Amino acid sequence: MAYVWPPVEHLECGSKERLLGHLDIIARMYTRTPRPSWKILKHGMDIPEGTVIKRSHSDCGGHVLLPDSPLRNWNYLDSETIPESVWFSQEYIPQLIHLGEWRAFIVGGLITYVVHTRYDKVKRTWSWEPADTYYSLDEFK
Numbered sequence: 001m002a003y004v005w006p007p008v009e010h011l012e013c014g015s016k017e018r019l020l021g022h023l024d025i026i027a028r029m030y031t032r033t034p035r036p037s038w039k040i041l042k043h044g045m046d047i048p049e050g051t052v053i054k055r056s057h058s059d060c061g062g063h064v065l066l067p068d069s070p071l072r073n074w075n076y077l078d079s080e081t082i083p084e085s086v087w088f089s090q091e092y093i094p095q096l097i098h099l100g101e102w103r104a105f106i107v108g109g110l111i112t113y114v115v116h117t118r119y120d121k122v123k124r125t126w127s128w129e130p131a132d133t134y135y136s137l138d139e140f141k
Contacts, residue, residue, distance in 0.1 A: 016088065020088075041053070043074065052067065055077075096119075115130055
C-alpha cells in the first residue's frame with residue numbers, strides 16, 4: 001500500500017478543465033504564447049467541425065478524436081463517458097501531429113519528469129518518449 005497526500009479522492013488528476021485554464025493563464029502571463037481555444041461540450045451539443053475532441057480522465061491519448069475521426073458523434077461519446085469525465089472541443093493545430101507536445105510532471109513545484117508525446121500515423125495512436133533536456137517556465141521569462 002502507498003500512502004498519498006492529499007487522499008486520492010481529493011486529487012483532480014483527470015480534470016482537464018482546470019488544467020486548460022491554468023495553461024491559458026501561463027501562456028497569457030508568462031510565455032506570451034498563443035493557446036488553442038477550447039470549450040466543454042454538453043451532451044447533445046453540436047460537435048464543432050475541424051476541432052479535436054478530447055475526454056477528461058483519460059490516459060495517453062486514448063480519448064482523442066481528430067477532425068477526420070468517424071467516432072465524432074454522441075453515441076460514441078456517451079459510450080466512452082465515465083463518472084466525473086467531460087468531453088471538450090479544442091482548436092485543431094496540425095503542427096502538433098507532426099511536432100508533438102511536451103508533458104511535464106511536476107511534484108512539489110519542481111519538474112520531475114518530461115515526456116515528448118507524438119502521433120504515430122501508422123498505428124493511429126499517440127506514443128511518448130522521455131525528454132532529457134527541457135526549459136522550465138522560469139527560463140522562458
